[in-house]
Amino acid sequence: xxNYIYIxxxxxxxxxxxxxxxxxxxxSLKGFPQPIYDFKNNTLSQEKINLGxxxxxxxxxxxxxxxxxSSCHLQYTAFTHVDHTVSHGIDDRIGTRNAxxxxxxxxxxxxxxxxxxxxxxxxxxxxxxxxxxxxxxIEHVVDKMQKTSYYPKLYxxxxxxxxxxxEHTLKALASFMVTLISNxxxxxxxxxxxxxxxxxxxxxxxxxxxxxxxCHSEPLFTNMKFENNGLSYDTFYKDNGRMxxxxxxxxxxxxxxxxxxxxxxxxxxxxDGRFKKLSEVLNHxxxxxxxxxxxxxxxxxxxxLSSNEKVDIIAFLLTLTDKxxxxxxxxxxxxxxxx
Numbered sequence: 161x162x163n164y165i166y167i168x169x170x171x172x173x174x175x176x177x178x179x180x181x182x183x184x185x186x187x188s189l190k191g192f193p194q195p196i197y198d199f200k201n202n203t204l205s206q207e208k209i210n211l212g213x214x215x216x217x218x219x220x221x222x223x224x225x226x227x228x229x230s231s232c233h234l235q236y237t238a239f240t241h242v243d244h245t246v247s248h249g250i251d252d253r254i255g256t257r258n259a260x261x262x263x264x265x266x267x268x269x270x271x272x273x274x275x276x277x278x279x280x281x282x283x284x285x286x287x288x289x290x291x292x293x294x295x296x297x298i299e300h301v302v303d304k305m306q307k308t309s310y311y312p313k314l315y316x317x318x319x320x321x322x323x324x325x326x327e328h329t330l331k332a333l334a335s336f337m338v339t340l341i342s343n344x345x346x347x348x349x350x351x352x353x354x355x356x357x358x359x360x361x362x363x364x365x366x367x368x369x370x371x372x373x374x375c376h377s378e379p380l381f382t383n384m385k386f387e388n389n390g391l392s393y394d395t396f397y398k399d400n401g402r403m404x405x406x407x408x409x410x411x412x413x414x415x416x417x418x419x420x421x422x423x424x425x426x427x428x429x430x431x432d433g434r435f436k437k438l439s440e441v442l443n444h445x446x447x448x449x450x451x452x453x454x455x456x457x458x459x460x461x462x463x464x465l466s467s468n469e470k471v472d473i474i475a476f477l478l479t480l481t482d483k484x485x486x487x488x489x490x491x492x493x494x495x496x497x498x499x
Contacts, residue, residue: 186266186341189341189343190351191348191351191352192379192380193379193380195266195267196269197265197266197267197280197338198279204339207317207318208331209335209339211314211332211335211336212332212334212336212337213491214311214314214494215329215333215336216228216229216233216336216337217229217493217494220304220308221294221296221301222293222295223250223295223296223300224250227249227294229284229287229333230493232247232248232287233261233262235486235491235492236425236486236487237261237486238261238263238421238486239262239263240259240426241258241259242425242426242427242428245432245433246258246259246397246432247293249290249292249293250293251295253291253293253295254292255290255292256397257273257397257431258429258430258431258432260272260273260416260418261418261421261426262340263342263419263422264340264341264343264419265280265337265340266338266341267384268384270416271283272286273401273415273416274401274415276404276405280334280337281331282330283334284330284334285298285330298329298330299326301326302325302326302329305329306323306324311324312324315328339490340491341485342421342422342482343379343485344484345480345481346361346480347479347480348482350479351379357476357479360471360472360475361476363469364472364475364476365479367472367476368476368477371445371463371465372473374458375387375389375417376417376419376420381420381421381480382417382418382419384416385417386402386411386414386416387456388401388412388414388415388452388455389445389449389455389456389459390449390450390451390452391430391444391450392448392450394432399431400412400413401414401415401431402414402416410454412452413452413454415431420477420480421480421482422480423477423481424478424481425481425486438474439474442463442465442470442473442474445463446464446465447462449462
């Protein structure tokens with residue numbers, strides 16, 4: 161009997177610990193799989209999230225103090241940008257890729273369009289150090305923040321240590337980003353049986369499940385894989401995708417399948433932002449796929465969508481808009497933290 165009581169207490173402690181770590185952010189995610197982010201290595205706290213939020217919006221992370229994470233990842237566009245096709249960095253430098261939307265990152269094991277980073281705790285280091293993005297070093301960022309009047313206190317609140325380090329900086333940024341959770345769209349309310357699709361949305365959903373869901377799998381609307389989706393080769397950017405990381409020819413022109421959540425607001429589309437409208441995206445998959453040796457096998461056949469069916473699919477895609485996520489104050493610029 162004592163053994164059973166001991167096992168019960170262990171399980172109870174484990175459940176309580178999980179709830180304590182992820183309480184506000186993850187426990188209520190009905191229909192979502194278990195997050196894969198390593199919370200044991202970076203336990204969440206509100207103080208750590210607050211620090212990460214302050215860092216996310218602060219251009220102090222860039223070499224000339226002009227570019228912040230939010231410069232390319234704006235909340236109201238699902239934490240991407242819409243005013244240009246590819247990212248812009250310090251000194252008006254231009255990148256080669258459209259900034260990925262940031263949401264539901266606790267379920268991702270690789271980051272960037274080519275999967276160059278395999279842990280969220282390290283993801284921020286790449287844009288900070290990239291010469292065409294922030295062009296800075298983490299060492300200099302730490303030095304600049306240590307001299308401010310407010311960051312030592314924020315670091316102390318988050319880590320019980322006012323000495324700023326690169327490790328704590330990256331973990332704080334990851335703590336904020338891991339809480340960027342989108343799960344309150346109309347689609348989600350339908351799945352929770354709180355509302356219903358109209359006829360057009362329901363027809364679009366049925367078509368989506370038949371034509372699109374292999375790569376854009378529910379409920380995250382991505383299968384997390386890298387696919388060659390048959391885009392014509394861009395001779396200006398000359399971006400070979402995942403092959404740049406793996407050096408494998410079979411990975412040529414493969415890019416990570418993006419989530420379709422909040423797709424209404426995250427245009428332009430594709431890794432190079434070549435499409436401005438959802439109708440252009442569907443036209444590509446309907447009749448524009450280029451068949452390379454490694455084009456996704458799921459695109460061997462044309463989708464064969466009629467004009468009305470494309471409109472219905474778009475009607476469904478609009479149900480993936482989560483305005484709570486796009487406009488919630490807990491994700492916005494933290495005016496009260498910079499003191």
